[in-house]
Amino acid sequence: MSSGLDTPDELEVSLTNKDVQKLVQEIDEGKIVLPDFQRDFVWPTGQVGSLLESLLNGYYINTLLTLPVTGGGDNVPFPPRAVEASSGAIADSGQLEMVLDGQQRITSIHYALTAPDLALDNTKYPQLFGLSFSDVILGALEDDTIQWKSTHYGIWDDLQPDDYATQIEKDFIPFTIFRSKDSFDDWRYGMEDYANETDEISVDDVRAFDRQTRVFRNYGIPIIEMKAGTSPATVVQTFERINTQGLELGIFDILTARLYPKGVQLRNLWADALATNSDIKEYADTTDEKRLRKHLLKALALYRDKECKDESVGELSGTQFEDDWDTTVQMVNRALEKAQSASAGGFGVTEKYGFPYSTLLPPLANLLHLAENSETYPRHESLEMVQRWYWASTFSRRYSGSSDTISYKDYTEGRDWIRGERTEVPEAIQDASTVIPVELDLSSLTRGGPYSGIMSLLVLNDARDFGTFESITVHEVDDHHIFPDAKLKNGATGTKYGKTARNQILNRTVIESQNNRFNIRDRLPRDYIPDMIDAHPRGEAGIKDLLQGHFINEDGFEALLSDDYERFCQARKEELRNEIEHRIGASVDWAVSEEMV
Structure with a gap:
């Protein structure tokens, strides 16, 4: 008798490695790419510095996971995108390596060795990473040896690889000298010539720097390579397993991967939503774009009459997805417009303080959509119902904790109430009379x-x-x-x-x-x-x-x-x-x- 379960595909992999200079070269050539569902580069300066320290000392930095694909070919299971701060070009022929796990590491290495015009997660301006020359020649390859300088100030925006005098004066050798074998050789020979002309350093010092950084230059980054042609479902499942132990992907990223084989390109849909909906664009710019994307997907789940827990959102069907997405985008844009209005029927949400609870947005968008399109009651009565629910939820702190289950309950009760299929006032309003005096002490309210x-x-x-x-x-x-x-x-x-x-x-x-x-x-x-x-x-x-x-x-x-x-x-x-x-x-x-x- 058949069990009804799919037989799992066998995962075939091989092991290889790639040195840091080859890695940077292939990123620049567009031969190393990322799947479009990967999250953005988010490492701050300290984490980039720690990675560089590990490479200098030859410490293990964990493997990359890659999938071979053909540039411009039909076997690309997910839309590729360039590594952040690279040229942006993607090779349109030949074999590409799509990095499924290790984006933060490879982007950090590329950033340090190329010094792009890009601020890091915790900085306002681009950073130039470098090494203390005096520490390196003594073999002190510790965290203090790694330095970074803002290119917005002083000499750091224009420090050239052949400006040997400034490098020695500032005790700062930029990592850009390691970009390729040729760039390092040019620097080494030039620095030896400088040593012969000055008493500040010796040729032996330059050779010591060469020896101490050899491990870094030759570091073979371990790579687990999946077999070309591995099914998209297997890739996504493997990717999800990996990311439960590392930098967790958001539900938007996971759903991007799951929907792509269905012909749905979620990132493109999001970009279109930003380009054509002013209130969504403004809210994303002034708050948190990642959070807004998640709220929009939860609103879509409610629109489909499904719970908006992450697992439910992650399982949204690709069937009629684009139509439902367009409707949801319009609902959320309208809800943001109403929320930020100070006129009658608005909610007075300010740019400085935002929503009382941002998790109100998915049910609010759906309930407003129902109220404004209701045929059961006069429109103003339906909108008043939504207002009562919103303020009751706000002052009873109903959405202060985990709210996915509450959102679905409030949506279904509010929907039926607006449609006239429910005569009883929704729980959020019923409970408010007794919950608000317990939860709300105006004499001690200072935030929230x-x-x-x-x-x-x-x-x-x-x-x-x-x-x-x-x-x-x-x-x-x-x-x-x-x-x-x-x-x-x-x-x-x-x-x-x-x-x-x-x-x-x-x-x-x-x-x-x-x-x-x-x-x-x-x-x-x-x-x-x-x-x-x-x-x-x-x-x-x-x-x-x-x-x-x-x-x-x-x-x-x-x-x-x-x-x-x-x-x-x-x-x-x-x-x-x-x-x-x-x-x-x-x-x-x-x-x-x-x-x-």
Whole structure:
């Protein structure tokens, strides 16, 4: 009887090696390439330096895993891309080596030996790697021997291989001299000539440098080579196994590999999404592109009525993928547009603070799509349902932890509610009345999702700048203390307050990011509020209206004029609590919160 299971393919491999100079040469020639699903080069300077130290000392650096493919041929299982910071060209004929495991290592070696115009993960400017000449000739091949210099400063952008005097003066020999056998020989003979002309070093010193770096120049990097023609499925499965022990690939990268044999080029789809959707492009530029790609795939999974756990996303079918992708991209772009809007129906998500929880985006995109295309209810009622869910989830911290299961539950309940197939309010809103007073203490809230949520509420409430009296947009927002931090710390109001009490959300509000805080600085409210009244065209009435936008009522206004911090915080707390209840469309038992304090 058949078991119904596929018989696994036998994995055939061979062993070889390649020295560092040959490696760099073949990267430059486009003969060593990467599969398109590989993650980007992410090693910082320290890791590059540690790798170079290992090579200098002949330490084992683990094997590369490669797959032979034919340039321009039909046996390429995945779209190839050039090694980062290389020429970018890929050979269109002959045998190529596609590196499945070892990208960070080969890119680091190529970077050190070619000094490209590329900043590393932890640097703003490109780096030039080099060796301490004095350390090397003494045989001290340790981590301090490896140095790196920013090419943005001083001589390092123009240090030539034949500038022997500067290299000895700075005790810095660039790794670029090792790029090829010829480049090293030219450097060695030139440095020997320089040694004959100066008393600073000797020819023996140059020869010692030659001996001490020979292991590096001849280092044979071990390579495990898979058999040409290995099935894409076997390659992907092998690749996934390897990456559970190394630099973990994101779900986007894994799905890129899995979908390519189905004719779906996910990276190209993502590039098109960035090029044609302004809100997605802006959000990717100002936040985290990798995270946004993952959220988009999770939104697609929900759109297909599937859970958005990584394993579910990784198993998304290639059938009608491009159509579903296009729909999801439009949904996410629309959700970002609505999220960053301060107008009616928007969510007031600011560029500075972002979403209260970015994991809200996949269900939000789907629920907004349903609401805006609903035929069961009037459109405004459906959108109000989404608003209630969003704010309930924000202030109950519903998405503060692992949220994949919650996202699917919220999506399905919200979907059925919007369609009129469910009469019961979704769990997120039901639970909010009892969860929010437990999870949300405004008197100690200084950061996190609810903090960002309240900043959004201020923008939506048309909070105006204390100095210009103009509305604040989601792109120009900053925040500041209402009662100055230094004054509260020093007891200027009669009590010395601790850090949390000074920085609580009740004492923070929004201003324009370009404003120099002229009207506040380190002055107490009783000093700067009268100045604001004098400057406003409508005087005291105008300032009271302005403060209402910051959830500061009449009692709060009187507390400001008398520098009564406790009274002010209590008055503002009541206003914010009322606003939260209004947004979730339900009453909250705040007494629970007071009892816990």
